[in-house]
Amino acid sequence: xxxxxxxxxxxxxxxxxxxxxxxxxxxxxxxxxxxxxxxxxxxxxxxxxxxxxxxxxxxxxxxxxxxxxxxxxxxxxxxxxxxxxxxxxxxxxxxxxxxxxxxxxxxxxxxxxxxxxxxxxxxxxxxxxxxxxxxxxxxxxxxxxxxxxxxxxxxxxxxxxxxxxxxxxxxxxxxxxxxxxxxxxxxxxxxxxxxxxxxxxxxxxxxxxxxxxxxxxxxxxxxxxxxxxxxxxxxxxxxxxxxxxxxxxxxxxxxxxxxxxxxxxxxxxxxxxxxxxxxxxxxxxx
Amino acid sequence: xxxxxxxxxxxxxxxxxxxxxxxxxxxxxxxxxxxxxxxxxxxxxxxxxxxxxxxxxxxxxxxxxxxxxxxxxxxxxxxxxxxxxxxxxxxxxxxxxxxxxxxxxxxxxxxxxxxxxxxxxxxxxxxxxxxxxxxxxxxxxxxxxxxxxxxxxxxxxxxxxxxxxx
Numbered sequence: 001x002x003x004x005x006x007x008x009x010x011x012x013x014x015x016x017x018x019x020x021x022x023x024x025x026x027x028x029x030x031x032x033x034x035x036x037x038x039x040x041x042x043x044x045x046x047x048x049x050x051x052x053x054x055x056x057x058x059x060x061x062x063x064x065x066x067x068x069x070x071x072x073x074x075x076x077x078x079x080x081x082x083x084x085x086x087x088x089x090x091x092x093x094x095x096x097x098x099x100x101x102x103x104x105x106x107x108x109x110x111x112x113x114x115x116x117x118x119x120x121x122x123x124x125x126x127x128x129x130x131x132x133x134x135x136x137x138x139x140x141x142x143x144x145x146x147x148x149x150x151x152x153x154x155x156x157x158x159x160x161x162x163x164x165x166x167x168x169x170x171x172x173x174x175x176x177x178x179x180x181x182x183x184x185x186x187x188x189x190x191x192x193x194x195x196x197x198x199x200x201x202x203x204x205x206x207x208x209x210x211x212x213x214x215x216x217x218x219x220x221x222x223x224x225x226x227x228x229x230x231x232x233x234x235x236x237x238x239x240x241x242x243x244x245x246x247x248x249x250x251x252x253x254x255x256x257x258x259x260x261x262x263x264x265x266x267x268x269x270x271x272x273x274x275x276x277x278x279x280x281x282x283x284x285x286x
Numbered sequence: 287x288x289x290x291x292x293x294x295x296x297x298x299x300x301x302x303x304x305x306x307x308x309x310x311x312x313x314x315x316x317x318x319x320x321x322x323x324x325x326x327x328x329x330x331x332x333x334x335x336x337x338x339x340x341x342x343x344x345x346x347x348x349x350x351x352x353x354x355x356x357x358x359x360x361x362x363x364x365x366x367x368x369x370x371x372x373x374x375x376x377x378x379x380x381x382x383x384x385x386x387x388x389x390x391x392x393x394x395x396x397x398x399x400x401x402x403x404x405x406x407x408x409x410x411x412x413x414x415x416x417x418x419x420x421x422x423x424x425x426x427x428x429x430x431x432x433x434x435x436x437x438x439x440x441x442x443x444x445x446x447x448x449x450x451x452x
Contacts (some may be wrong), residue, residue, distance in 0.1 A: 003351060039377035039378075039381070041373075041387065046382075050388075050389055050411060050415060051388065051434070070336050114388035115385055115388065117335065118333065118336070121329070121332075124329060125329075125330060128330075150289075154296055158300065167306075169307075169334055170334050172312070179342060180338070180340045182439070184437075184439050184440055185338065185341060186305075188289075191435070191437040193346060193364075193365050193368070194364050194365060198365075199314035209440075240338050250312070252371065252372075275355070
Protein backbone atom coordinates (compact mmCIF):
# COMPACT_ATOMS: atom_id res chain seq x y z
CA UNK A 1 0.00 0.00 0.00
CA UNK A 2 2.81 2.36 0.97
CA UNK A 3 4.64 1.81 -2.33
CA UNK A 4 1.43 2.03 -4.32
CA UNK A 5 0.63 5.43 -2.81
CA UNK A 6 4.22 6.58 -3.36
CA UNK A 7 4.00 5.37 -6.98
CA UNK A 8 0.80 7.34 -7.49
CA UNK A 9 2.45 10.41 -5.91
CA UNK A 10 5.39 10.05 -8.24
CA UNK A 11 3.11 9.52 -11.22
CA UNK A 12 1.17 12.67 -10.31
CA UNK A 13 4.42 14.58 -9.89
CA UNK A 14 5.79 13.42 -13.23
CA UNK A 15 2.50 14.26 -14.93
CA UNK A 16 2.49 17.70 -13.34
CA UNK A 17 6.14 18.22 -14.20
CA UNK A 18 5.46 17.24 -17.81
CA UNK A 19 2.38 19.44 -17.79
CA UNK A 20 4.47 22.43 -16.76
CA UNK A 21 6.98 22.03 -19.61
CA UNK A 22 4.23 21.12 -22.07
CA UNK A 23 2.51 24.37 -21.11
CA UNK A 24 5.71 26.40 -21.49
CA UNK A 25 6.50 24.74 -24.83
CA UNK A 26 3.01 24.99 -26.34
CA UNK A 27 2.20 28.47 -25.07
CA UNK A 28 5.55 29.80 -26.33
CA UNK A 29 4.61 28.52 -29.79
CA UNK A 30 1.18 30.15 -29.48
CA UNK A 31 2.71 33.49 -28.43
CA UNK A 32 5.11 33.23 -31.38
CA UNK A 33 2.14 32.66 -33.71
CA UNK A 34 0.25 35.62 -32.21
CA UNK A 35 3.24 37.89 -32.89
CA UNK A 36 3.59 36.41 -36.39
CA UNK A 37 -0.07 37.11 -37.20
CA UNK A 38 0.21 40.67 -35.90
CA UNK A 39 3.30 41.24 -38.05
CA UNK A 40 1.89 39.58 -41.16
CA UNK A 41 -1.46 41.37 -40.82
CA UNK A 42 -0.65 44.29 -43.13
CA UNK A 43 1.35 42.22 -45.63
CA UNK A 44 -1.21 39.45 -46.03
CA UNK A 45 -3.32 41.27 -48.65
CA UNK A 46 -0.23 41.80 -50.82
CA UNK A 47 0.79 38.16 -50.36
CA UNK A 48 -2.67 36.94 -51.33
CA UNK A 49 -2.77 39.37 -54.25
CA UNK A 50 0.46 38.09 -55.84
CA UNK A 51 0.29 34.48 -54.65
CA UNK A 52 -3.39 33.54 -54.38
CA UNK A 53 -4.18 30.04 -53.23
CA UNK A 54 -7.29 27.92 -53.69
CA UNK A 55 -7.34 24.23 -52.75
CA UNK A 56 -8.02 22.06 -55.81
CA UNK A 57 -8.44 18.58 -54.43
CA UNK A 58 -10.56 17.13 -51.65
CA UNK A 59 -7.59 16.26 -49.45
CA UNK A 60 -6.26 19.81 -49.77
CA UNK A 61 -9.69 21.07 -48.73
CA UNK A 62 -9.35 18.90 -45.63
CA UNK A 63 -5.72 19.80 -44.91
CA UNK A 64 -6.18 23.52 -45.54
CA UNK A 65 -9.80 23.62 -44.37
CA UNK A 66 -9.49 26.94 -42.51
CA UNK A 67 -8.40 28.61 -45.75
CA UNK A 68 -11.98 28.35 -47.01
CA UNK A 69 -12.55 31.43 -44.83
CA UNK A 70 -9.74 33.25 -46.64
CA UNK A 71 -11.58 32.87 -49.96
CA UNK A 72 -14.11 35.40 -48.63
CA UNK A 73 -11.71 37.64 -46.77
CA UNK A 74 -8.16 36.75 -45.91
CA UNK A 75 -8.10 38.85 -42.75
CA UNK A 76 -11.12 37.04 -41.31
CA UNK A 77 -9.06 33.85 -41.44
CA UNK A 78 -6.24 35.60 -39.56
CA UNK A 79 -8.68 37.05 -37.04
CA UNK A 80 -10.21 33.60 -36.34
CA UNK A 81 -6.74 32.15 -35.82
CA UNK A 82 -5.74 35.04 -33.57
CA UNK A 83 -8.83 34.57 -31.39
CA UNK A 84 -8.16 30.82 -31.07
CA UNK A 85 -4.54 31.50 -30.09
CA UNK A 86 -5.40 34.14 -27.51
CA UNK A 87 -7.98 31.83 -25.92
CA UNK A 88 -5.46 28.94 -25.99
CA UNK A 89 -2.86 31.03 -24.17
CA UNK A 90 -5.25 31.64 -21.27
CA UNK A 91 -6.80 28.20 -20.94
CA UNK A 92 -5.33 24.82 -20.06
CA UNK A 93 -3.59 22.93 -22.88
CA UNK A 94 -6.19 20.53 -24.26
CA UNK A 95 -6.78 18.22 -27.20
CA UNK A 96 -9.19 20.56 -29.01
CA UNK A 97 -6.96 23.66 -28.93
CA UNK A 98 -3.76 21.83 -29.97
CA UNK A 99 -5.47 20.20 -32.97
CA UNK A 100 -7.16 23.44 -34.05
CA UNK A 101 -3.96 25.46 -33.76
CA UNK A 102 -1.92 22.91 -35.71
CA UNK A 103 -4.57 22.86 -38.45
CA UNK A 104 -4.70 26.65 -38.68
CA UNK A 105 -0.92 26.97 -38.59
CA UNK A 106 -0.47 24.54 -41.51
CA UNK A 107 -3.08 26.56 -43.42
CA UNK A 108 -1.34 29.84 -42.59
CA UNK A 109 1.97 28.41 -43.82
CA UNK A 110 0.31 27.47 -47.11
CA UNK A 111 -1.29 30.88 -47.44
CA UNK A 112 2.01 32.67 -46.75
CA UNK A 113 4.19 30.15 -48.60
CA UNK A 114 5.85 32.93 -50.59
CA UNK A 115 7.22 34.57 -47.43
CA UNK A 116 7.86 31.38 -45.51
CA UNK A 117 11.19 29.86 -44.55
CA UNK A 118 12.48 26.90 -42.54
CA UNK A 119 10.84 28.25 -39.40
CA UNK A 120 7.36 27.45 -40.74
CA UNK A 121 8.18 23.77 -41.33
CA UNK A 122 9.86 23.46 -37.92
CA UNK A 123 6.97 25.18 -36.15
CA UNK A 124 4.41 22.94 -37.84
CA UNK A 125 6.37 19.79 -37.01
CA UNK A 126 6.44 20.78 -33.33
CA UNK A 127 2.75 21.71 -33.43
CA UNK A 128 2.00 18.25 -34.84
CA UNK A 129 4.00 16.63 -32.04
CA UNK A 130 2.19 18.88 -29.55
CA UNK A 131 -1.11 17.22 -30.52
CA UNK A 132 -0.02 14.26 -28.38
CA UNK A 133 1.03 16.36 -25.40
CA UNK A 134 -2.15 17.36 -23.55
CA UNK A 135 -3.51 15.28 -20.69
CA UNK A 136 -6.76 17.22 -20.48
CA UNK A 137 -9.68 16.48 -20.58
CA UNK A 138 -8.42 13.62 -18.46
CA UNK A 139 -10.24 10.39 -17.99
CA UNK A 140 -11.60 9.32 -14.59
CA UNK A 141 -10.36 5.85 -15.31
CA UNK A 142 -6.90 5.52 -13.73
CA UNK A 143 -5.53 3.31 -16.52
CA UNK A 144 -6.66 5.70 -19.24
CA UNK A 145 -5.30 8.63 -17.25
CA UNK A 146 -1.96 6.90 -16.90
CA UNK A 147 -2.02 6.16 -20.66
CA UNK A 148 -2.61 9.87 -21.39
CA UNK A 149 0.39 10.82 -19.23
CA UNK A 150 2.45 8.14 -20.97
CA UNK A 151 1.58 9.47 -24.45
CA UNK A 152 2.36 13.00 -23.28
CA UNK A 153 5.80 11.90 -22.05
CA UNK A 154 6.43 10.15 -25.39
CA UNK A 155 5.49 13.37 -27.22
CA UNK A 156 8.03 15.32 -25.16
CA UNK A 157 10.66 12.71 -26.01
CA UNK A 158 9.65 12.97 -29.68
CA UNK A 159 10.04 16.77 -29.58
CA UNK A 160 13.53 16.32 -28.13
CA UNK A 161 14.44 13.75 -30.80
CA UNK A 162 13.11 16.07 -33.52
CA UNK A 163 15.23 18.97 -32.28
CA UNK A 164 18.33 16.75 -32.15
CA UNK A 165 17.52 15.49 -35.65
CA UNK A 166 17.26 19.06 -37.00
CA UNK A 167 20.71 19.85 -35.61
CA UNK A 168 22.16 16.57 -36.88
CA UNK A 169 20.92 17.09 -40.45
CA UNK A 170 22.06 20.70 -40.47
CA UNK A 171 25.50 19.82 -39.05
CA UNK A 172 25.92 16.83 -41.36
CA UNK A 173 25.01 18.93 -44.42
CA UNK A 174 27.55 21.57 -43.40
CA UNK A 175 30.20 18.92 -42.81
CA UNK A 176 29.73 17.67 -46.39
CA UNK A 177 29.82 21.19 -47.79
CA UNK A 178 33.19 22.42 -49.10
CA UNK A 179 32.12 26.03 -48.45
CA UNK A 180 31.55 25.31 -44.75
CA UNK A 181 34.71 23.27 -44.30
CA UNK A 182 36.85 25.97 -45.93
CA UNK A 183 35.23 28.83 -44.02
CA UNK A 184 33.98 30.44 -47.26
CA UNK A 185 30.35 29.95 -46.15
CA UNK A 186 30.62 32.67 -43.48
CA UNK A 187 32.04 35.05 -46.09
CA UNK A 188 29.18 34.10 -48.46
CA UNK A 189 26.56 34.68 -45.75
CA UNK A 190 28.03 38.11 -45.02
CA UNK A 191 27.63 38.95 -48.71
CA UNK A 192 23.96 37.99 -48.90
CA UNK A 193 22.55 41.45 -49.44
CA UNK A 194 18.98 40.70 -48.45
CA UNK A 195 19.77 38.36 -45.54
CA UNK A 196 22.75 39.79 -43.70
CA UNK A 197 22.35 42.82 -41.41
CA UNK A 198 24.07 45.63 -43.38
CA UNK A 199 24.92 47.49 -40.16
CA UNK A 200 26.97 44.61 -38.78
CA UNK A 201 29.32 44.07 -41.70
CA UNK A 202 32.74 43.14 -40.37
CA UNK A 203 35.88 42.33 -42.32
CA UNK A 204 36.79 38.86 -41.16
CA UNK A 205 40.04 37.16 -42.05
CA UNK A 206 39.97 33.73 -43.67
CA UNK A 207 41.20 32.13 -40.44
CA UNK A 208 38.36 33.67 -38.41
CA UNK A 209 35.84 32.48 -41.04
CA UNK A 210 37.22 28.93 -40.80
CA UNK A 211 37.03 29.03 -36.98
CA UNK A 212 33.41 30.29 -37.03
CA UNK A 213 32.37 27.62 -39.56
CA UNK A 214 33.91 24.80 -37.54
CA UNK A 215 32.39 26.10 -34.29
CA UNK A 216 28.95 25.96 -35.96
CA UNK A 217 29.54 22.45 -37.37
CA UNK A 218 30.88 21.11 -34.06
CA UNK A 219 28.08 22.75 -32.07
CA UNK A 220 25.33 21.31 -34.30
CA UNK A 221 26.75 17.80 -34.28
CA UNK A 222 27.63 17.93 -30.57
CA UNK A 223 24.08 19.08 -29.74
CA UNK A 224 22.68 15.96 -31.40
CA UNK A 225 24.68 13.54 -29.30
CA UNK A 226 25.55 15.31 -26.04
CA UNK A 227 22.19 16.94 -25.29
CA UNK A 228 21.11 13.55 -23.90
CA UNK A 229 23.70 13.83 -21.13
CA UNK A 230 22.46 15.88 -18.22
CA UNK A 231 25.86 17.42 -17.45
CA UNK A 232 26.40 18.72 -21.00
CA UNK A 233 22.83 20.01 -21.33
CA UNK A 234 23.15 23.50 -19.71
CA UNK A 235 26.28 24.27 -21.75
CA UNK A 236 24.65 23.18 -25.03
CA UNK A 237 21.40 25.02 -24.32
CA UNK A 238 23.24 28.26 -23.49
CA UNK A 239 25.47 27.86 -26.58
CA UNK A 240 22.36 27.23 -28.71
CA UNK A 241 20.66 30.29 -27.26
CA UNK A 242 23.66 32.47 -28.17
CA UNK A 243 23.83 30.86 -31.63
CA UNK A 244 20.17 31.58 -32.40
CA UNK A 245 20.28 35.08 -30.92
CA UNK A 246 23.19 35.61 -33.32
CA UNK A 247 20.98 34.46 -36.21
CA UNK A 248 18.30 36.94 -35.10
CA UNK A 249 20.79 39.79 -34.79
CA UNK A 250 22.97 39.18 -37.84
CA UNK A 251 20.51 37.66 -40.31
CA UNK A 252 17.08 38.80 -41.31
CA UNK A 253 15.59 35.61 -39.89
CA UNK A 254 14.13 36.49 -36.48
CA UNK A 255 11.36 33.90 -36.92
CA UNK A 256 13.81 31.06 -37.56
CA UNK A 257 15.97 31.99 -34.57
CA UNK A 258 12.96 32.12 -32.22
CA UNK A 259 11.38 28.90 -33.47
CA UNK A 260 14.62 27.04 -32.80
CA UNK A 261 14.82 28.39 -29.25
CA UNK A 262 11.25 27.42 -28.24
CA UNK A 263 11.79 23.60 -28.25
CA UNK A 264 14.62 24.09 -25.74
CA UNK A 265 11.81 24.16 -23.17
CA UNK A 266 11.54 20.38 -23.51
CA UNK A 267 15.17 20.03 -22.37
CA UNK A 268 15.17 22.44 -19.44
CA UNK A 269 16.73 20.88 -16.32
CA UNK A 270 14.44 20.04 -13.45
CA UNK A 271 15.56 19.61 -9.86
CA UNK A 272 14.37 16.43 -8.25
CA UNK A 273 11.71 17.00 -5.66
CA UNK A 274 12.14 15.53 -2.16
CA UNK A 275 9.16 13.28 -2.91
CA UNK A 276 11.07 11.62 -5.76
CA UNK A 277 14.14 11.21 -3.59
CA UNK A 278 12.06 9.61 -0.86
CA UNK A 279 10.57 7.19 -3.37
CA UNK A 280 14.07 6.29 -4.55
CA UNK A 281 15.13 5.79 -0.95
CA UNK A 282 12.05 3.65 -0.38
CA UNK A 283 13.00 1.49 -3.35
CA UNK A 284 16.52 1.12 -2.00
CA UNK A 285 15.20 0.00 1.41
CA UNK A 286 13.04 -2.53 -0.36
CA UNK B 287 -2.13 -4.37 -24.51
CA UNK B 288 0.66 -4.48 -21.96
CA UNK B 289 2.73 -1.40 -21.20
CA UNK B 290 5.89 -3.16 -22.39
CA UNK B 291 4.30 -4.09 -25.73
CA UNK B 292 3.07 -0.53 -26.17
CA UNK B 293 6.56 0.88 -25.50
CA UNK B 294 8.02 -1.50 -28.06
CA UNK B 295 5.54 -0.31 -30.72
CA UNK B 296 6.34 3.33 -29.88
CA UNK B 297 10.06 2.63 -30.14
CA UNK B 298 9.61 0.98 -33.55
CA UNK B 299 7.52 3.94 -34.76
CA UNK B 300 10.11 6.49 -33.57
CA UNK B 301 12.98 4.55 -35.16
CA UNK B 302 11.02 4.21 -38.42
CA UNK B 303 10.36 7.95 -38.45
CA UNK B 304 14.06 8.67 -37.85
CA UNK B 305 15.07 6.26 -40.59
CA UNK B 306 12.60 7.72 -43.11
CA UNK B 307 13.67 11.28 -42.23
CA UNK B 308 17.35 10.47 -42.60
CA UNK B 309 16.84 8.62 -45.92
CA UNK B 310 14.73 11.38 -47.50
CA UNK B 311 16.99 14.14 -46.21
CA UNK B 312 20.41 12.67 -46.83
CA UNK B 313 19.40 11.17 -50.19
CA UNK B 314 16.94 13.76 -51.58
CA UNK B 315 16.66 12.02 -54.96
CA UNK B 316 15.48 8.77 -53.40
CA UNK B 317 11.87 8.09 -54.45
CA UNK B 318 11.36 11.84 -54.85
CA UNK B 319 8.17 11.43 -56.88
CA UNK B 320 6.70 9.08 -54.30
CA UNK B 321 3.68 10.42 -52.36
CA UNK B 322 5.30 9.63 -48.98
CA UNK B 323 8.46 11.50 -50.02
CA UNK B 324 6.44 14.47 -51.25
CA UNK B 325 4.42 14.68 -48.04
CA UNK B 326 7.59 14.29 -45.99
CA UNK B 327 9.47 16.97 -47.94
CA UNK B 328 6.58 19.41 -47.73
CA UNK B 329 5.50 19.01 -44.11
CA UNK B 330 7.98 16.93 -42.12
CA UNK B 331 11.43 17.63 -43.52
CA UNK B 332 13.72 18.51 -40.62
CA UNK B 333 16.27 20.28 -42.86
CA UNK B 334 18.77 21.27 -44.04
CA UNK B 335 17.08 24.63 -44.54
CA UNK B 336 19.98 26.83 -45.58
CA UNK B 337 22.04 24.76 -47.98
CA UNK B 338 25.31 25.80 -49.62
CA UNK B 339 23.57 26.90 -52.84
CA UNK B 340 21.14 29.13 -50.98
CA UNK B 341 23.91 31.03 -49.17
CA UNK B 342 26.27 31.25 -52.13
CA UNK B 343 23.83 32.72 -54.63
CA UNK B 344 21.33 35.54 -54.37
CA UNK B 345 19.16 37.27 -56.98
CA UNK B 346 17.93 40.82 -56.83
CA UNK B 347 16.43 43.45 -59.08
CA UNK B 348 17.54 47.00 -59.75
CA UNK B 349 14.74 49.38 -60.73
CA UNK B 350 14.97 52.72 -62.47
CA UNK B 351 12.34 54.81 -64.23
CA UNK B 352 12.21 57.69 -66.66
CA UNK B 353 10.29 60.78 -65.81
CA UNK B 354 10.61 64.27 -67.32
CA UNK B 355 13.15 62.88 -69.80
CA UNK B 356 15.59 61.62 -67.13
CA UNK B 357 16.36 58.11 -65.91
CA UNK B 358 16.74 57.67 -62.16
CA UNK B 359 19.73 55.81 -60.71
CA UNK B 360 19.05 52.03 -60.66
CA UNK B 361 18.36 50.97 -57.08
CA UNK B 362 17.31 47.80 -55.32
CA UNK B 363 14.07 48.28 -53.34
CA UNK B 364 14.69 44.95 -51.57
CA UNK B 365 18.07 46.06 -50.28
CA UNK B 366 16.86 49.43 -49.08
CA UNK B 367 13.79 47.84 -47.41
CA UNK B 368 16.04 45.29 -45.73
CA UNK B 369 18.36 48.01 -44.40
CA UNK B 370 15.31 50.01 -43.22
CA UNK B 371 14.00 46.93 -41.39
CA UNK B 372 17.08 46.99 -39.15
CA UNK B 373 16.95 50.75 -38.53
CA UNK B 374 13.19 51.15 -38.15
CA UNK B 375 12.39 47.66 -36.82
CA UNK B 376 9.25 47.58 -38.94
CA UNK B 377 8.39 43.91 -39.78
CA UNK B 378 6.28 45.05 -42.78
CA UNK B 379 9.55 45.85 -44.53
CA UNK B 380 10.89 42.34 -43.96
CA UNK B 381 7.72 40.83 -45.43
CA UNK B 382 7.96 43.26 -48.36
CA UNK B 383 11.52 42.03 -49.00
CA UNK B 384 10.38 38.41 -48.87
CA UNK B 385 7.42 39.01 -51.21
CA UNK B 386 9.70 40.81 -53.69
CA UNK B 387 12.25 38.01 -53.47
CA UNK B 388 9.53 35.43 -54.16
CA UNK B 389 8.08 37.34 -57.13
CA UNK B 390 11.61 37.63 -58.58
CA UNK B 391 12.51 33.98 -57.91
CA UNK B 392 9.34 32.75 -59.60
CA UNK B 393 10.18 34.83 -62.66
CA UNK B 394 13.86 33.75 -62.73
CA UNK B 395 12.76 30.10 -62.53
CA UNK B 396 10.30 30.63 -65.38
CA UNK B 397 13.18 31.86 -67.61
CA UNK B 398 14.43 28.27 -67.70
CA UNK B 399 11.01 26.85 -68.55
CA UNK B 400 10.18 25.90 -72.12
CA UNK B 401 6.88 27.73 -72.08
CA UNK B 402 7.18 31.38 -73.27
CA UNK B 403 3.60 32.10 -72.19
CA UNK B 404 4.49 31.11 -68.63
CA UNK B 405 7.52 33.43 -68.62
CA UNK B 406 5.37 36.21 -70.08
CA UNK B 407 2.74 35.73 -67.38
CA UNK B 408 5.39 35.80 -64.62
CA UNK B 409 6.94 38.93 -66.12
CA UNK B 410 3.55 40.65 -66.10
CA UNK B 411 3.11 39.83 -62.41
CA UNK B 412 6.57 41.21 -61.76
CA UNK B 413 5.88 44.42 -63.70
CA UNK B 414 2.63 44.89 -61.78
CA UNK B 415 4.48 44.38 -58.49
CA UNK B 416 7.04 47.11 -59.16
CA UNK B 417 4.46 49.47 -60.65
CA UNK B 418 2.15 49.14 -57.67
CA UNK B 419 4.82 49.27 -54.99
CA UNK B 420 7.76 51.42 -56.06
CA UNK B 421 7.41 53.30 -59.33
CA UNK B 422 5.65 56.71 -59.30
CA UNK B 423 2.58 57.13 -61.50
CA UNK B 424 4.20 59.86 -63.63
CA UNK B 425 6.96 57.50 -64.87
CA UNK B 426 7.12 57.18 -68.67
CA UNK B 427 9.30 54.03 -68.84
CA UNK B 428 10.57 51.52 -66.34
CA UNK B 429 13.76 49.48 -66.47
CA UNK B 430 14.27 46.27 -64.50
CA UNK B 431 17.74 44.74 -64.26
CA UNK B 432 17.98 41.24 -62.80
CA UNK B 433 21.29 40.54 -61.12
CA UNK B 434 22.75 37.34 -59.73
CA UNK B 435 25.37 37.72 -57.04
CA UNK B 436 27.53 34.71 -56.38
CA UNK B 437 30.09 34.50 -53.58
CA UNK B 438 32.33 31.45 -53.71
CA UNK B 439 35.74 30.85 -52.18
CA UNK B 440 35.98 34.39 -50.79
CA UNK B 441 35.33 36.03 -54.18
CA UNK B 442 32.17 37.71 -55.46
CA UNK B 443 30.80 37.85 -59.02
CA UNK B 444 27.77 39.81 -60.16
CA UNK B 445 26.09 38.91 -63.45
CA UNK B 446 23.14 40.43 -65.27
CA UNK B 447 20.60 37.67 -65.82
CA UNK B 448 17.86 39.61 -67.60
CA UNK B 449 16.94 43.17 -68.46
CA UNK B 450 13.68 44.71 -69.61
CA UNK B 451 12.30 48.16 -70.37
CA UNK B 452 8.58 48.80 -70.64
